[in-house]
Amino acid sequence: MAKLSRREFLIGAGGVAAGSLLAACGQPTAAPSPTQAPAQATSAPEPTDVPPTAAPEAAEATAVPTVAEEPVATGYTEAPMLAELVASGELPPIEERLPVEPIMVEPLGEIGQYGGSLRGLVPDPTGESPESDWLRGTALAMRSADLADIIPWVVKGWDLSDDQKELVVHMREGLRWSDGELLTTEDVQFWYEDTFLNTDLTPQVPIKWAPGGEPMKVVIDDDYTFRLQFAVSNPIIIDHLPTLNPWSPKHYMSQFHIKYNEDANEIAKSEGFEFWYESFQFHAQGAQFQQDADRPALDRWIYERQDNMGNRYYVRNPYYWVVDVEGKQLPYADYVERMSTENLEVMNAKVLSGDGTHHSWFLSLENYPLYKQNEAEGNYTVGLYPDLRAAEYGFCFNYTHKDPVLREIFNDIRWRKAMSHAIDRDEINELSFAGLGMPRQPIMDPTASFYEEGIDQYFIEFDVDLANELLDDMGLEWDANQQWRLRPDGGPLSLSFEFWSSKANVTQVSELIKGYWAKVGVDVTLKPEDQQFYQQRMQANEHTIGVWAIGGSSETYSRQNEPIRYRPPWHWPANSPLGGTEWHQWLTTNGEQGIEPPEEIKELWDIVAEWLLEPFGTDRYLELGREMLRINAENLWLIGTVGLVPRAAIVKNTVRNAPQPGQALSVETGMWNYYQPEQWWIEE
């Protein structure tokens, strides 16, 4: 498969994209973090030039929607369904609903028509759907297409002070909540004092919003200006802005807050809770958990209702503050629907029959021939869209394994190199990913600004002889039958390979790896496990090998959240620490607990920490980034198989201004949100 170079990626809006990090995208505010929503990208005006990976047709040069620099229209128009409500007096006229300076977006293809409904399918009534649930949200800011800038979205702009300890934020005048009330700093203050600082609602402030150990301060200047103040210099705040939504509709939510309503506890009890904060959180929740249709929001489409089958219905936000270059208020589509089935096969069958307007999250490459076969009947187009995931399947050895013999073996670089060379990645690619992926280590994708050519190809050749040589070098001798190698202390070298078995290709790849390692004398026992149990084992440092799909590896993700793939334990430590759990303990408790890591790890930890403190785009930033990747690549703590596998996606032929095959579609860029769903329209 054609190797995408970084240049091609960057130029082609194909890979380039927004950092809409779902980092709290629609996260229910049961969490202590503020109600956040996914950020979207604006666009780069560059054409999509990505050479087709294995897509049959060359992708057309299309641009991702742009935010217009100069307002073009003079008058505004609105959707017919809203015009009716204005005529009957239920809604104020459009000029009074939009802010003084609404955002103008140049649509991807053409100016659209109003009407229709975007519809996503989901195979689990309680799960979330990137095709529908994620489409709604908006955030304070979003990433530009080339990753270099953060662009203001809900707010008008900001200024970072010279000492980088204060950020002044300017809001848009006249921007309103979905019920018509103005969004002002009153809502910001309410959010800050009464939710962020309230220990019942936010038991613990995430580290992100408490640089230097102290929660950030919010100071109100006037109705439309506020400041964020930090205890220490915090330039990375800019990167975090797309995940920040520092407001809460005070005029609505205060009725559930004990400070403003002394009957809040009674209200909670009448709703079936015990305390006011439970009911508060219930009402504040977003995403697929939202139950309160009255809660005001800033979304493109607002929650209307749901039924007990898991189907959810969203309707356009009459106060949405974005218009197209002709002054038509967005979104074009009137509704967003989420239809749920009980299982994946029924969902697939519905997809084939033409149900739903766009699909990707739940599609699999294995079913591609099936999707292709039904294109005519379903009136859709299926295609391959590049994804930025570093590796579909990556694993760590447990470097802090309880067994000292294994620990010593795993920490030997020759071992890791050997195990990597023993894997036939081309075969895995053919069998599990239709040959569409790229054999590579799970290092950042080529769109990263400090990416170096070849950094993902360390120790990647399939070379059984070399592997055997390295193992011989380590002193791991063969047994009498020349079948398995022996541990230094005598017993057979046998490893327990636990993995989460629900994903079909995890099982498949694990089986293949077992076969490859058997050829170099390492005996592997496969243990498919329940996901929760597996995670617990990892958390308790009891596993031998930690396997996972390596997403969350892009530059944007690493800046906006945490560079989870570039320092121990190479995944979220709270949930699924893949390897080096005890090192992580040592590093985060300053040596009080855990096991002391080797020098390279300490060095890496310091470099990553410094990188996070460095403002985006400076030379030092690039230098540190390169170092970070290099150390990881050279030491091969996280081993991968195949990455950058495109995803299959289906878009109905009646949907316009939506992404086409060959354009990037990735969680790292917010999936569909990168393509501004508000400017998609449905042709009748």
Place this chain on the structure above:
Amino acid sequence: MLKFIANRLLLFIPTLIAISIVTFVLIQLPPGDYVTSYLMELEQSGQEVTAELATALRQRYGLDDPMVIRFFKWIGNIVLRGDFGYSMQWNRPVGDLIWERIGWTVAISLATMLFTWLLAFPIGVYSATHQYSPLDYVFTLIGFLGQSVPNFLIALVFMWLGYKWFGLEIGGLFSEAYLEAPWSWPKFVDLLNHLWVPMVVLGTAGTAGLIRTLRANLLDEIRKPYVVTARAKGLPERRVIWKYPVRVAINPFISSTAYMLPGLISGATIVSVVLSLPTTGPMQLRALMSQDMYLAGSFLLILSSLTVLGTLVSDILLAWVDPRIRVSG
């Protein structure tokens, strides 16, 4: 008879208590809890997962209370307020969720049961009375086939064929058009169109089993001397068969009504999942797999209580049908 019933009722309560304790413990046994699986999902979609989030969520859902406290809270709520707790997956009260689905679950189960009985009875009797006839072999074969093929397999195949050959909309009980519409004749027809697949799939195994057992039992009875006597005395054949032997042959069925009741509620989980039916089965399965404590626990409690109730009913029925048992207590 009354003494019999009273006796049984007295034992009902302690059994229920024991059941509630055991089911609660069962739910808690697997390691991890709802928060673990929820965080896992968050992570899958690229969201930030921190230890603080985990703690906060656990606190919010009361998952860090000791088990004993949680148990009493739960039982207390059920008994005193009829409140079955809160489902963390669905973010709604458990009672609402179960209640909404029970209607269809019972409807489908009853329909299937009726289908099964109506079909199985005459066939079973015919088979027994015409043993070894060609039709007997045919019925036996069909019956066995129905029992041998795994349910979920037929379900999937039928669903696809229904779509390909008959243009039926896939899954669920209604086509989209009628989903929210008020009841009308076309809506009813639409329901039947969707219903036949689950009924056939769910019914085949049950029908076969019933036919077999009925046939076996009836064959036993028919050979008994009293039947020979009745025939010799000139009683019409139909009376000979239906008056006594059939009544006795039903004996094992009555024993098995005990678990028919919970079966009605849990509604053939696997097939419902495959066919995407709005019944309690799939909901229960999902609750168990993600350890949605209150939802899963409530299901277990309801099912178990129904079983005990069913046993009671079945005992009473047995005593009524077979007077010999009544006498001996």
Place this chain on the structure above:
Amino acid sequence: MFGKTKNKSEGLFTASQWQLMTWRFSRHRVAVVSLVVLVIFYLIAAFCEFVAPYDPGRYSAKYVLAPPTTLHFVSPEGKFSLRPYVFGLESARDMETLAVVFEVDESQVYPIKFLVHGDPYKLWGLWESDIHLFGVDGEDGMLFLWGADSMGRDLFSRVVFGARISLSIGLVGVFLSLVLGVILGGISGYFGGAVDVVIQRVIEFLRSLPAIPLWMTLAAALPHGWSPMRLYFAITVLLSLIGWTGLARVVRGRFMSLREEDFVMAARLCGASEMRVILRHLVPSFLSHLIASLTLSIPGMILSETSLSFLGLGLQPPVVSWGVLLQTAQNLRTVVLAPWLLLPGLAVVIVVLAFNFLGDGMRDAADPYSH
């Protein structure tokens, strides 16, 4: 009462109970056929390494989802031969649909032979060999009797290997359930009174615990150091300890009715002990139902294995069992593009049918009232 007499010349009238049964059984043709079929299946399961043409783990990207190979009996020249042969198979991936497309290469001809050399194996882990019952010589030709799966593995071989697990896994469990069910149910029904009440409560309690959550809990509670096979075995045993209740209830019902029968009274009058009455007299009269239940339970176990594997609770890959094979075939892609992957279902059906017919025949044969 039906004791043996020593006068052989009276033939039929003095044949023992078991002799009578065997003789009656052999008249039931379908049952006999079923017995033969089952014996064949169990033999195949026992010698699966020899019978299967390939190693079940042998995969290849070249043959992903290959359809069943056509057997030809007439050569391209028009010659008929008793020995069938297959053509070579070429494959390539269609980049439009991403499917692997196959083309038959008629220039390569591979006759099918018996006792060929193929993938090496160790029969029962003891004897090394590489002789297979049938197959094609060499490495290039492939004989996919039932097609290949998504990793290019021969389905027929996998089904043969799967037989070993699927046919054996339920036997112990069923046996345990049977023993427990008959004994406890019998005691309960025969003695009545307090004993009955206690056993009934226990049964009720156990039966009210629903299967699926129980299974999940048990699966979680068992030590995870065990291999999947051992876990499954353990769970099957545990479940049978709960499963005996079904049979017990029915037995009890029957016993309660039967204990008033004349022959029981007669036995008691003769001085027979209670246990003897139960075992020697009540049970045989109940035998037919018992046998019907037994033969119905085994396929029940087999079907349970497939259902639970479907839910992801039973066996899982890389273990090969019919349930696992069906579970991976349980999707639309299979139904539409590769329906041969559903053939393990055929194996299940045949075995279950055979057990049912067998049970039927045995029941008929054991019935003391038929002439």
